[in-house]
Amino acid sequence: MTEPIGVAEADTLIARHMPPFGIERVGLDQAAGRILRQTVLAEHDHPPFDRVMMDGIAVRWRETPARAYATAGVQLAGMARQTLAGEDACIEVTTGAMLPAGCDCVIPVEQVEREGEAYRLVNGYQPARGQFIHVRGSDCPAGATLLASGMLIGAPEMALLAANGVATVAVGAIPSIAIVSTGDELVAVDEPLGEGQIRRSNDVAMAASLRRHGFDRVVREHVVDDEARIGDTLARLLATHEVLILSGGVSMGQRDHVPAALEAQGVRRVFHRIAQKPGKPMWFGVGSQGQAVFAVPGNPVSALVCAIRYVRPALLAALGMTPAPAEMVCLDAAVDTHSMLTSFVPVHVHTDAQGMLRAHPVPARTSGDFASLPRTHGVVQLAPGLGPALAGTVAKLYRW
Amino acid sequence: MTEPIGVAEADTLIARHMPPFGIERVGLDQAAGRILRQTVLAEHDHPPFDRVMMDGIAVRWRETPARAYATAGVQLAGMARQTLAGEDACIEVTTGAMLPAGCDCVIPVEQVEREGEAYRLVNGYQPARGQFIHVRGSDCPAGATLLASGMLIGAPEMALLAANGVATVAVGAIPSIAIVSTGDELVAVDEPLGEGQIRRSNDVAMAASLRRHGFDRVVREHVVDDEARIGDTLARLLATHEVLILSGGVSMGQRDHVPAALEAQGVRRVFHRIAQKPGKPMWFGVGSQGQAVFAVPGNPVSALVCAIRYVRPALLAALGMTPAPAEMVCLDAAVDTHSMLTSFVPVHVHTDAQGMLRAHPVPARTSGDFASLPRTHGVVQLAPGLGPALAGTVAKLYRW
Numbered sequence: 001m002t003e004p005i006g007v008a009e010a011d012t013l014i015a016r017h018m019p020p021f022g023i024e025r026v027g028l029d030q031a032a033g034r035i036l037r038q039t040v041l042a043e044h045d046h047p048p049f050d051r052v053m054m055d056g057i058a059v060r061w062r063e064t065p066a067r068a069y070a071t072a073g074v075q076l077a078g079m080a081r082q083t084l085a086g087e088d089a090c091i092e093v094t095t096g097a098m099l100p101a102g103c104d105c106v107i108p109v110e111q112v113e114r115e116g117e118a119y120r121l122v123n124g125y126q127p128a129r130g131q132f133i134h135v136r137g138s139d140c141p142a143g144a145t146l147l148a149s150g151m152l153i154g155a156p157e158m159a160l161l162a163a164n165g166v167a168t169v170a171v172g173a174i175p176s177i178a179i180v181s182t183g184d185e186l187v188a189v190d191e192p193l194g195e196g197q198i199r200r201s202n203d204v205a206m207a208a209s210l211r212r213h214g215f216d217r218v219v220r221e222h223v224v225d226d227e228a229r230i231g232d233t234l235a236r237l238l239a240t241h242e243v244l245i246l247s248g249g250v251s252m253g254q255r256d257h258v259p260a261a262l263e264a265q266g267v268r269r270v271f272h273r274i275a276q277k278p279g280k281p282m283w284f285g286v287g288s289q290g291q292a293v294f295a296v297p298g299n300p301v302s303a304l305v306c307a308i309r310y311v312r313p314a315l316l317a318a319l320g321m322t323p324a325p326a327e328m329v330c331l332d333a334a335v336d337t338h339s340m341l342t343s344f345v346p347v348h349v350h351t352d353a354q355g356m357l358r359a360h361p362v363p364a365r366t367s368g369d370f371a372s373l374p375r376t377h378g379v380v381q382l383a384p385g386l387g388p389a390l391a392g393t394v395a396k397l398y399r400w
Numbered sequence: 401m402t403e404p405i406g407v408a409e410a411d412t413l414i415a416r417h418m419p420p421f422g423i424e425r426v427g428l429d430q431a432a433g434r435i436l437r438q439t440v441l442a443e444h445d446h447p448p449f450d451r452v453m454m455d456g457i458a459v460r461w462r463e464t465p466a467r468a469y470a471t472a473g474v475q476l477a478g479m480a481r482q483t484l485a486g487e488d489a490c491i492e493v494t495t496g497a498m499l500p501a502g503c504d505c506v507i508p509v510e511q512v513e514r515e516g517e518a519y520r521l522v523n524g525y526q527p528a529r530g531q532f533i534h535v536r537g538s539d540c541p542a543g544a545t546l547l548a549s550g551m552l553i554g555a556p557e558m559a560l561l562a563a564n565g566v567a568t569v570a571v572g573a574i575p576s577i578a579i580v581s582t583g584d585e586l587v588a589v590d591e592p593l594g595e596g597q598i599r600r601s602n603d604v605a606m607a608a609s610l611r612r613h614g615f616d617r618v619v620r621e622h623v624v625d626d627e628a629r630i631g632d633t634l635a636r637l638l639a640t641h642e643v644l645i646l647s648g649g650v651s652m653g654q655r656d657h658v659p660a661a662l663e664a665q666g667v668r669r670v671f672h673r674i675a676q677k678p679g680k681p682m683w684f685g686v687g688s689q690g691q692a693v694f695a696v697p698g699n700p701v702s703a704l705v706c707a708i709r710y711v712r713p714a715l716l717a718a719l720g721m722t723p724a725p726a727e728m729v730c731l732d733a734a735v736d737t738h739s740m741l742t743s744f745v746p747v748h749v750h751t752d753a754q755g756m757l758r759a760h761p762v763p764a765r766t767s768g769d770f771a772s773l774p775r776t777h778g779v780v781q782l783a784p785g786l787g788p789a790l791a792g793t794v795a796k797l798y799r800w
Contacts, residue, residue, distance in 0.1 A: 028589055032608035046771055048598060053766065055651060076625070076655055078584030080595045094655045096585050096648075096698065098596045109652065140771040147774055154612070155708075155800045156773035159605035159700055163598065163770075167590040184478030185496050189428055190567040195480045196449060196498040198563065205559035208432035212554070225476070248496075253455030253509065255476055255494045298496065300559055308555075330755030355730030355794045357757050366453065370563075371446055371540040373556035374547055394755045400555045 004273035004280060007309075007342045007381070013270050014310060018318040019242065019290040024173040028161055031153050033214045034171035035319040040147035043164040045137035049081070050099035053132040057090040057112055057119050058103035061129040068118040075100050090119055099133055106132035150322030172319030175242035176217045177210065179203040180233060182249040182258060183298055184225045201370075202247040202296075202303040209307055209400060215315060225249060230261040238265055238287050245311060248298030251281045258295050259283055267293050275384075276342040278302035278364075282310070292318075300370040305344045305379055308398050326396040327357070329380060334388045335361035341384055346376040349397065359397065376400070404673035404680060407709075407742045407781070413670050414710060418718040419642065419690040424573040428561055431553050433614045434571035435719040440547035443564040445537035449481070450499035453532040457490040457512055457519050458503035461529040468518040475500050490519055499533055506532035550722030572719030575642035576617045577610065579603040580633060582648040582658060583698055584625045601770075602647040602696075602703040609707055609800060615715060625649060630661040638665055638687050645711060648698030651681045658695050659683055667693050675784075676742040678702035678764075682710070692718075700770040705744045705779055708798050726796040727757070729780060734788045735761035741784055746776040749797065759797065776800070 005013070023037045052058065052075070059069055069090035075082045077096035084091055084102035091100045099106070107127050112119040121127075140146065146160050153161070153171070161169060186200045187193060203220040210218060219241075223233045230249070237244055249258035250272075259272060266288040274282050279302045283295035292314070296306035317323065329349055337343040347359035362376050378399035382389045389395070405413070423437045452458065452475070459469055469490035475482045477496035484491055484502035491500045499506070507527050512519040521527075540546065546560050553561070553571070561569060586600045587593060603620040610618060619641075623633045630649070637644055649658035650672075659672060666688040674682050679702045683695035692714070696706035717723065729749055737743040747759035762776050778799035782789045789795070 028604065032611055042771070044593070047768060048593070049596060051768065053768070055656075076584060078586070078596055078625075095651060096583065096598075134766050134768050138765070139769040144771070146771060151774065153608075155605045155609035155704060156770065156776065158608040159601040159704065159770055160774060162589050162601035162604040163700070165589055165593070165599060183496065184476060186478070189562050189565055193444070193448070193565070196478055198448060198496075199565060201559040201562035204428065204562040205555045207429075208553075208558040209555035211432055225478075251455060251495060253494045256455075300563070304555060304559065325750060328751040328753060328755045350725060351728040351757055353728060353794065355728045355757050355759075357751055357755050359755075365538070366534050368447060368451065368453070368534050369539040370556065370559055371442070371544070371546060374551065374560060376556065394753065 002272065004275040005271050006275055010271060010274045010284070010310060014284055014314045015317060017270050017286045018292055018314050021175045021242065021318050022173040023170050025168045025170055028158070028167055028169060031161060031169040031171060032158055034153050035316070035321045036147055036151045036153050036157065036169065037149050037172050037320050038170035039145060039149055040161060040164060040166055042140050042142050042144045042146055044142050046139040047134050047136060050136050051134040052093040052095060052097040052099055052106050053134050054106055054108040055094050056106055056108040056132070058084070058093045058100050058106050059090045060084060060087045060102055061105035061127065062087060065121050065127065068115055068120045070118045073100070104129055104133070108132065150320055152321060172321070174215060174217050175315065176240065177215060177243040177245065178219050178221060178237040178241040179206055179245045180221045180223055180237065181247050182223050182225060182230065186222055188222070202298065202300055205300070205304050206245060206247070206307040209304065210312060210315070213312060213316060225255045225257060227257045227261060230257050231264060234261055234265045238267070238289070238291055242291055243315065244291060244293045245307070246295040247303045250283050250295040250297055262293060262295065267291070275340065276344065277338050278344065279306045280341065282306050299368045301364050301368070301373070304400065308378065308400060309344065309381070328394050329357045329359035329397045331380070331389060331391055331393045331395065332358045332360050334390050335363055335382070336388045337382045337385050339384055339386060343382040344379040345382060346373055347378065347380050347397070348375055349377045359395070402672060404675040405671050406675055410671060410674045410684070410710060414684055414714045415717060417670050417686045418692055418714050421575045421642065421718050422573040423570050425568045425570055428558070428567055428569060431561060431569040431571060432558055434553050435716070435721045436547055436551045436553050436557065436569065437549050437572050437720050438570035439545060439549055440561060440564060440566055442540050442542050442544045442546055444542045446539040447534050447536055450536050451534040452493040452495060452497040452499055452506050453534050454506055454508040455494050456506055456508040456532070458484070458493045458500050458506050459490045460484060460487045460502055461505035461527065462487060465521055465527065468515055468520045470518045473500070504529055504533070508532065550720055552721060572721070574615060574617050575715065576640065577615060577643040577645065578619050578621060578637040578641040579606055579645045580621045580623055580637065580647070582623050582625060582630065582646060586622055588622070602698065602700055605700070605704050606645060606647070606707040609704065610712060610715070613712060613716060625655045625657060627657045627661060630657050631664060634661055634665045638667070638689070638691055642691055643715065644691060644693045645707070646693070646695040647703045650683050650695040650697055662693060662695065675740065676744065677738050678744065679706045680741065682706050699768045701764050701768070701773070704800065708778065708800060709744065728794050729757045729759035729797045731780065731789060731791055731793045731795065732758045732760050734790050735763055735782070736788045737782045737785050739784055739786060743782040744779040745782060746773055747778065747780050747797070748775055749777045759795070
């Protein structure tokens with residue numbers, strides 16, 4: 001039996017062995033929440049023309065305003081550009097319209113009074129040259145880089161894709177994922193519960209944590225603790241999925257068939273066991289076609305911690321996502337840590353009145369205890385040490 | 401024209417007029433990301449039986465351990481409960497199995513050596529009574545409240561729903577939402593761009609910001625600045641949707657037909673104009689069947705700020721979500737604010753090495769400038785004041 005590796009080494013080994021998932025093109029309506037895999041340049045100057053910023057009149061500016069400006073046309077948003085007749089004339093304009101040629105000043109409707117076929121400025125109003133004009137190209141020039149490959153596509157990114165004519169978008173292709181719960185004791189959510197049995201929940205929870213980040217090509221299966229059945233299931237799923245996530249059967253017991261069954265199916269072990277609690281028995285390997293195979297312990301807290309700490313970040317990186325810096329939190333109470341293993345402790349987080357992100361430990365009593373998890377937002381990672389981590393300790397947060 | 405109202409008053413008025421969206425029942429696989437609308441009680445004790453926590457042997461504890469424990473059976477996870485024959489016997493057990501009757505101690509496989517049909521403890525190993533037993537009901541007793549109505553269903557909540565036999569889940573019903581962009585100058589993402597035209601992007605961005613929070617029943621439409629066409633579109637959409645979100649045409653100009661068109665369709669105005677920048681012209685009203693109608697300005701930054709600051713929180717509250725406390729951030733640089741209006745300023749946020757959530761202002765030069773938004777995470781809300789908000793100011797964050 002090999003020694004457990006450290007959490008940082010596990011990260012490195014997983015990153016080194018993840019397959020790339022490729023790039024696909026989707027319609028703009030399907031792009032939100034995906035990882036951008038192209039550069040997006042400004043299709044044209046932004047704004048594409050000198051743009052009127054207020055409803056009112058457009059004029060040619062003069063040191064001493066005209067007594068009245070004769071109405072010489074209307075320039076609405078969307079219209080081709082008008083031309084101003086002369087410096088005693090004006091053109092009525094609306095927000096978003098092109099600035100008419102010959103104009104260099106927009107006077108808001110609140111500052112003018114209609115006088116027959118002309119507009120007078122209200123008493124004493126003195127416009128500035130160039131006012132209320134959003135100058136062509138002032139936000140960004142045509143060809144400027146607006147979006148870089150690796151960004152998560154949220155609402156602002158969707159606005160820029162739409163505004164720059166990107167009707168189909170290159171994004172990271174979502175891999176097909178199979179999540180397999182192993183264990184004779186497991187029954188489905190809608191089946192009767194017999195003596196010694198519990199309901200399957202790890203596959204459901206891990207699928208939810210992945211789906212929240214866009215991984216929606218997920219199937220869930222169950223297989224009993226039988227070497228032949230596990231082998232058959234693995235062979236079938238390795239042929240049809242790019243990622244396998246197994247829970248249970250990964251420890252050292254006589255019914256822990258998963259590591260041997262994986263290796264029998266040609267999945268090469270990269271590591272087995274991480275020096276951490278919970279989740280020490282975690283196994284990771286690579287299939288003969290490059291499939292990524294994660295096997296996590298069957299305890300609910302262990303399984304979910306391994307899924308959010310290793311599996312989800314590895315999948316997002318393999319989509320091409322630029323890594324985000326870790327979220328750092330400040331413990332607001334002391335919590336026990338393990339002297340030899342990295343500890344993951346569930347926490348409730350909130351920002352205090354100073355803007356400090358504070359984490360309150362809600363330690364599970366056992367790695368099977370998940371009744372208290374719904375009051376938490378994720379786990380903090382605490383290094384091995386002598387004695388507890390004290391209040392004020394700063395740690396990395398991994399959200400559920 | 402009425403005076404603009406304050407942001408807090410806008411929140412109150414919207415909350416008072418939002419229709420309830422009702423409750424629907426969905427299969428467990430559809431429940432992630434939804435708002436729970438039922439209480440979930442523990443279906444049984446957790447764990448439901450005294451549960452073995454290590455692979456090894458189960459024995460009856462004695463002050464002086466037996467020289468050897470005769471193997472008298474196997475208790476695997478999922479099996480009905482065995483009974484121990486006597487205090488010199490043991491039963492082989494696996495993690496997750498029921499503790500056999502008559503046993504009160506589990507000795508891990510690493511601490512025993514096989515000796516024919518018996519197990520000997522390794523030299524000097526002294527087990528404790530009760531060790532490695534996860535006692536029935538120790539996580540929570542049957543009937544205990546595990547999940548409360550109003551929670552967002554994430555991965556831990558999914559685990560508990562699954563583990564407690566909740567195969568169909570009562571959740572807030574997602575309303576049908578129509579987003580309508582108004583403006584003659586707007587063309588679709590895949591259409592040629594003519595003189596004076598820009599592409600529709602507000603509807604795309606607002607739909608993305610809603611979809612990220614589970615609002616996936618969204619249609620997007622475009623209508624030109626024509627009173628009759630706007631009226632027809634509104635009449636049709638009010639008959640088929642619970643929520644309307646319009647962008648553009650809501651200011652005071654001669655082409656701003658939206659408020660009048662809404663009132664002509666029986667949508668009662670609750671307020672028009674909020675003392676804020678951007679987004680001052682925002683309009684909110686209620687249709688004759690209780691439909692919630694939001695009309696936001698057409699500038700991209702204004703539209704998105706109104707959507708995340710008012711529309712999305714109002715929709716989540718109407719789903720029955722328990723309000724979460726605001727995220728507070730600490731400005732890391734000074735930023736100009738308006739003397740009379742609440743300011744919303746785009747910010748990039750990160751946690752520093754102390755766990756402080758720091759916000760770096762990335763102010764838009766105009767409410768039409770959205771090229772810089774992709775480097776930001778949301779906006780901070782800054783009260784009106786004399787002079788800029790200084791570095792160190794703590795403010796509420798609203799994420800995109």
